[in-house]
Amino acid sequence: MNSLALSDGVLLIAALAIIIKPGASTGIRLSAAVFGAAALLGVLRFSTLLPLPGMHSFFSGLGASAAYPLLAAAFLWPDSAVAQSWRFASIFLIIAGALGLIASALEFSLWGNILAMLAVIALLLKSMKDRDVMAVIGSGSLLTALLLFSSQFSLPPALQPGDFLHLFMALGLTLMASRSLRFSQQTTFAAQTDVNLAPSD
Amino acid sequence: MPEFIFSPTIVVIPLLICFVVVELGISRLLGRSVYTFQDSITSINIGIMSQFVNATGAVISAFMYAIIQAKYGTFTWDLTSPFTWIFSLLLYDFMYYWVHRTGHEVNMFWASHITHHSSEQFNLSTALRQASTGFYFKWVFYMPLAILGIPVQVFVIIGLIDLLYQVWVHTRLVGRLGWVELFLVTPSNHRVHHGKNDYCIDKNYGGVFSFWDRLFGTYADERADEPVKFGIKTPLNSWNPVWSNLHYWVGIFRKAGAQSNWRDKLMCFFGEPSWVPGGNPAEVTAKSSLTEEKMEHAESPALIRLSGLLMTVFSAGLLVLYLGSKQQLPPLVQILIVIFAVLAFASAGLLWSKASKGEAAHE
Numbered sequence: 001m002n003s004l005a006l007s008d009g010v011l012l013i014a015a016l017a018i019i020i021k022p023g024a025s026t027g028i029r030l031s032a033a034v035f036g037a038a039a040l041l042g043v044l045r046f047s048t049l050l051p052l053p054g055m056h057s058f059f060s061g062l063g064a065s066a067a068y069p070l071l072a073a074a075f076l077w078p079d080s081a082v083a084q085s086w087r088f089a090s091i092f093l094i095i096a097g098a099l100g101l102i103a104s105a106l107e108f109s110l111w112g113n114i115l116a117m118l119a120v121i122a123l124l125l126k127s128m129k130d131r132d133v134m135a136v137i138g139s140g141s142l143l144t145a146l147l148l149f150s151s152q153f154s155l156p157p158a159l160q161p162g163d164f165l166h167l168f169m170a171l172g173l174t175l176m177a178s179r180s181l182r183f184s185q186q187t188t189f190a191a192q193t194d195v196n197l198a199p200s201d
Numbered sequence: 202m203p204e205f206i207f208s209p210t211i212v213v214i215p216l217l218i219c220f221v222v223v224e225l226g227i228s229r230l231l232g233r234s235v236y237t238f239q240d241s242i243t244s245i246n247i248g249i250m251s252q253f254v255n256a257t258g259a260v261i262s263a264f265m266y267a268i269i270q271a272k273y274g275t276f277t278w279d280l281t282s283p284f285t286w287i288f289s290l291l292l293y294d295f296m297y298y299w300v301h302r303t304g305h306e307v308n309m310f311w312a313s314h315i316t317h318h319s320s321e322q323f324n325l326s327t328a329l330r331q332a333s334t335g336f337y338f339k340w341v342f343y344m345p346l347a348i349l350g351i352p353v354q355v356f357v358i359i360g361l362i363d364l365l366y367q368v369w370v371h372t373r374l375v376g377r378l379g380w381v382e383l384f385l386v387t388p389s390n391h392r393v394h395h396g397k398n399d400y401c402i403d404k405n406y407g408g409v410f411s412f413w414d415r416l417f418g419t420y421a422d423e424r425a426d427e428p429v430k431f432g433i434k435t436p437l438n439s440w441n442p443v444w445s446n447l448h449y450w451v452g453i454f455r456k457a458g459a460q461s462n463w464r465d466k467l468m469c470f471f472g473e474p475s476w477v478p479g480g481n482p483a484e485v486t487a488k489s490s491l492t493e494e495k496m497e498h499a500e501s502p503a504l505i506r507l508s509g510l511l512m513t514v515f516s517a518g519l520l521v522l523y524l525g526s527k528q529q530l531p532p533l534v535q536i537l538i539v540i541f542a543v544l545a546f547a548s549a550g551l552l553w554s555k556a557s558k559g560e561a562a563h564e
Contacts, residue, residue, distance in 0.1 A: 054273040058348050081464070081471075091307060091471055098341040105268040 003159055007166035008042030014170035015039055018177040027074025027083040028177055030093060034059065034067035035173065039166070064112030065100030066093050072119035075135075075176065076126055117146055123176065138175030145169045211521050214252065217368060218245065218517065221325045228324075228374060235373045239440055239553070241326040242509040246546060247316060247442040248329030249516045253542040256524060257535065258336025265340050267353045274350030286359070289351050290409070293343065293359045297408040300342040302419070305403055309470040310338055312449040319445050321432035323395055328371035333446045333543075366409045371395075377423065384412050389423045396429035440509075441550025443543060505553055512549050516542065 015036030019029050038059035044050040070092050074083040081088035096115075103111030120142045127135035145168030152161045221241065228235045278285045304314035316332040346356055370391040377389045386407045394405040404421040407413045414420035423429065437445055457469035465478050523538055530538070 052275050054275040054350070055348060058273040081468075088471060094341060098338075101265065101269060101341065101344060104272065105265055 002046050004162045005043050005046035007163040008039045011166040011170045012036055012039035012043060014174045018173060021177060024177050025074050025083045026086050027070055027089045030089045031067040031071040034063050038063050061100055061112050062097050064116040066096035068116040068119040069096055072122045075123055120146060134175050135179045138172045141168045141172030211524050217329060224325045235324045237322055238506055240320055240322045242513055243440045244320055244326040244330035245513050247445055248331055249520050250442045250546045251331040251333040252520055253539050254333040255336055256527060262336060262340035266347050266356055269344055270347035270353055273348045276350040278351055289355050289359045292346055293363055294409045295413060296342045297363060298406050298413040300339050301406040306473055308453060308472055308474050311474045312453055315449045316445050318433050319437040323373055323392060323431045325371055328368040363408050384410055386411050392429045393421050393423050395431050397432055397434050398427060398430055401429060440553040443547040443550055509553055
């Protein structure tokens with residue numbers, strides 16, 4: 001059992017807490033599910049219980065190129081269809097994931113990093129604009145996670161770069177999700193659109 | 202001159218056309234009218250055009266699949282093991298269910314798939330009526346197979362099997378098949394899928410197996426007391442293969458252009474096909490009552506029908522030549538050939554539509 005498995009375990013617990021948290025919006029839950037899947041695969045990989053490196057790196061890439069933007073969209077527009085409805089959150093995830101795969105196929109490896117960074121900066125700016133201290137700390141943690149991982153910062157032999165990514169992400173996601181409760185009372189877009197269950201053409 | 206290279210599609214195309222001829226013959230023997238000339242020719246022409254376009258699209262899909270499989274593929278699969286093939290077929294068909302469901306329930310994907318549903322007949326030629334614009338989104342749904350490491354050759358062969366299985370279910374000559382209906386897609390439950398009756402809408406998405414529909418609550422049995430009416434609620438009213446691929450796209454862009462805010466504009470693309478601005482249920486109900494609306498066309502004059510048939514024969518021949526020599530042609534030449542084929546179908550389609558409308562007006 002190494003530190004990466006443990007820190008991925010912490011991230012997995014944070015993601016599970018967000019998924020089962022009452023009041024968290026659908027968009028946030030779905031993005032937490034992607035991060036959680038990556039973390040679970042990380043635990044299995046780094047603990048050597050069931051190493052599936054290909055699948056782990058796929059879900060990590062999906063997290064960067066799709067789950068971060070989904071998280072940002074769900075926070076920036078809490079009453080939007082993407083934040084409130086499984087259908088639109090899934091469509092967002094699939095399209096963003098497809099773009100990520102195309103970038104990956106074209107060897108444009110910075111794509112996920114850039115999107116994740118932009119998403120987190122947008123979250124930070126929104127939190128600052130709202131003067132929401134907890135959200136500023138949460139989005140600041142997410143930004144710190146990305147910056148430390150990009151710079152490959154480590155504290156050998158205890159902590160590797162991936163550990164900082166996992167731990168700051170866990171902290172940031174938990175704090176951001178706790179702020180989403182503020183929006184849970186708002187009118188949901190899904191409630192407006194789900195009326196349209198009449199047949200399609 | 203480029204060397205002719207054999208590919209499975211080259212055999213499949215004439216074979217499928219032969220099946221159509223056989224079904225036509227059997228239906229005549231049984232005294233049942235399941236074909237109309239212009240509709241069937243249009244279906245075949247749409248199918249041929251889609252093969253010209255999708256020959257490139259399929260390469261892109263296989264290319265993406267191969268790259269993702271090489272990059273993220275997790276497991277190694279034994280090609281000689283039956284488990285590999287059975288598991289791959291099940292997973293492929295499961296993903297096909299979601300591709301297909303998305304193709305019906307998300308407007309911009311329905312814009313592609315609607316081509317397949319635009320015929321008001323239901324026969325083997327309808328199976329050939331495939332969209333030319335669908336490849337842009339379908340590939341992503343099959344990526345779980347690539348991530349599991351299923352080899353690209355298994356993916357291609359399973360995909361072909363799944364596709365070919367779906368041909369025979371497009372017939373009215375086969376009735377209900379008893380217990381088989383429980384787990385396989387059959388002509389009966391696929392007729393429901395092509396129906397525009399209210400009970401048929403958004404039902405039976407499976408490709409080979411029908412249990413996905415039962416699992417996700419989208420299964421419906423054919424009703425003896427309510428015969429299926431085939432087609433789409435707003436009839437295509439055109440024999441033009443190109444227009445059949447584009448008409449719904451044009452409608453979406455017009456509808457989006459008419460919306461005043463971005464949410465509604467996006468909903469035109471990502472909402473359900475039945476979505477209306479403001480979600481007025483009364484308007485939706487009015488839309489669902491259009492099931493009696495039929496295509497306006499009368500049969501075309503004999504000369505026009507002959508030209509349609511000749512177009513089919515010549516374009517099928519050209520398609521076989523194109524597919525056989527495609528790999529040796531420079532990409533630019535390939536693109537030019539595809540553009541030429543599309544333009545040829547567009548101009549012939551205009552001629553047929555004009556002639557049909559003229560005939561209808563004359564009557």
